[in-house]
Structures are given as C-alpha cells and as structure tokens.
Amino acid sequence: MVINTNQNAIEASSALQRSQAAMNRSMARLSTGNKIVKPSDDAAGLSISEKIQAQNSRIEAAQTNIQNAVSLSQTLDGFLESMGEVLNRMNELAVLASDGTKTPEDRTLYGSEYEHMKNQLRDTIGVGDNGTDSDPNWDASSSTPIGSFNGIELFGARADMIVVIGASGSQSMTVGQVNLREIGSGISNLIWDNSVDGTQADVNVDSANVLEALDAAVAQVAQERANIGAEQSRLNIVGTQLQVQQENLMAANSRIRDVDVAVESTRLAKNQILTEASVSMLHKANGLPQIVLRLLG
Numbered sequence: 001m002v003i004n005t006n007q008n009a010i011e012a013s014s015a016l017q018r019s020q021a022a023m024n025r026s027m028a029r030l031s032t033g034n035k036i037v038k039p040s041d042d043a044a045g046l047s048i049s050e051k052i053q054a055q056n057s058r059i060e061a062a063q064t065n066i067q068n069a070v071s072l073s074q075t076l077d078g079f080l081e082s083m084g085e086v087l088n089r090m091n092e093l094a095v096l097a098s099d100g101t102k103t104p105e106d107r108t109l110y111g112s113e114y115e116h117m118k119n120q121l122r123d124t125i126g127v128g129d130n131g132t133d134s135d136p137n138w139d140a141s142s143s144t145p146i147g148s149f150n151g152i153e154l155f156g157a158r159a160d161m162i163v164v165i166g167a168s169g170s171q172s173m174t175v176g177q178v179n180l181r182e183i184g185s186g187i188s189n190l191i192w193d194n195s196v197d198g199t200q201a202d203v204n205v206d207s208a209n210v211l212e213a214l215d216a217a218v219a220q221v222a223q224e225r226a227n228i229g230a231e232q233s234r235l236n237i238v239g240t241q242l243q244v245q246q247e248n249l250m251a252a253n254s255r256i257r258d259v260d261v262a263v264e265s266t267r268l269a270k271n272q273i274l275t276e277a278s279v280s281m282l283h284k285a286n287g288l289p290q291i292v293l294r295l296l297g
Contacts, residue, residue: 003292006285008281009282019274020275023275033259034257045256056249062171065163067239069173069175072150073231079147079154083187089113091218093114094205111205114205121187121190123141123142124155126181127139129156131179138192139193155180156177156179161175165235180220187221189217
C-alpha cells in the first residue's frame, strides 16, 4: 500500500472527467439542436455540411429567379389576353360597320370606338425601339407604356432575358422577346398611324382590308401567347425539379448536422449516471489511504 500515489483516485478522476465531458457535449447538442456544436465534433461532416448549405442558398436564389420569370410571363400573358379581347371587339365593330342598314352616323360611332380600341393597343405597346427604327409608326398618350414590368417595356425590341435556373450558375433559360412594335407584323399594320408615317395607309373600321388585318393581329397575339405558355411550362418544371433537389439536400444536411434528440437524451442520461458514479468512487478512492494509518498505529 502506498500513500503518495493513489492510483484508484487517479482512475476515478479520469473517468469523472470523461463522463462529465460527454455529458456537457450532450447538453450542448440538445440545447442547440445541432450534432456539430464545434468543428472538432465532426470536422469532415462540417465541411460537407457547409458545402451543402452553400448549394442550397444558390438553389433558393435560382428559385427566386424562376418565380420572377414566371411573374413576368404571367404579366405578359395577361396583357396579351386583354389585347385579344380588344381585337375581338374591333372585329365586332368592323362587321357591324359594314351593315348596309346602318346610317352614316352609326358608322361614325362604330369608327370612333374602333379608333379608341386602336389607341388602347398603342398605349399598351408603347413607343420606342421596334427592332428596325428608333420608334414605331404611331404615337402613344404616355412615354411609359402600360405594358411594362419592373421598369421593363414588355412589347418592344429587346435582348433575350437569360434566367439562371440552376445552382451551378451555368444552367440558364432564355425568355424571348415579345416585339409587337416590329414593322410588318400583324399588330403593327393594324395600329399604323398615317399621320406619323405616311408610307402606309391606316386600317380604319371601314377599310377594305380591315378584317384581314384583324385576323393577322389575332394570329400574332395567339402565337405569342402560345410561346409564353411553353416557357411557363418549362419554368414550372424547372421550379419543381429545384424544389425536389433542395428537399433532398436539406435531408442530407440534416443527417449531418441535426441532433437525434432521442439518442442524445439517452446518452445524456447515461453520462449523468456515470458522472455521479465517478464522483462517488472518487470519494471512496480518496478515503483508501487512511487505511495506512491503522498500520502506523
């Protein structure tokens, strides 16, 4: 038996430190909800988790881009739908004005409403770059067209919009222009203003080619709406794919970083018992050298 070195007490103290450290670690995990409280808990796992979180952030940004592009296309389609209604009314007015039972005053009233419909189309489309000249061949009541989105003029000549739709940044989708100002197109010919450009006659309610011009304009609007519908379908598909990708990345990250409360609570209970047992054994171990006094007595 020795006095200077109490091996039992040393071992009990070491066991106490280990169980107490494990208990503190379990308490930190349960209080934060994280399996990795500090890098030393899982250095490799932390590195992987940080990369996954960065990828998730990029996916969220791509989802925002897609939602903005969908909003733009929905705005475009809404304006085109209203244009279709205007064109339908103009078709109706052109047929009514051709009725031989109408008086000249009646035809004048039909013509007045018809011109208001044309002006509504001009105000919606606006003036500005038409792809060939600096301005289209009509005037608008405002320098800012009704057809705009976040300061972007929707119906003029513009470069195709590139929408980033992936986490890598290199995955993109092109949203094409809807140029209703283009000279020679159905809409442009219908709303041509001879007082602005005298190279072409106006298409009035009683013009010989009014129904032909209206048919061309209706066909152009219908084609543009079909193109927009196809782009919306693709955007919705990509949005769904990104959502699935994000869900799986979040699940993978959760397995790395999130603590399993049931498992960690069990560990905490075990370590609490071990800590209390170590304290008790350390107390007993410290009392063992007192036995030597009996030999000395």
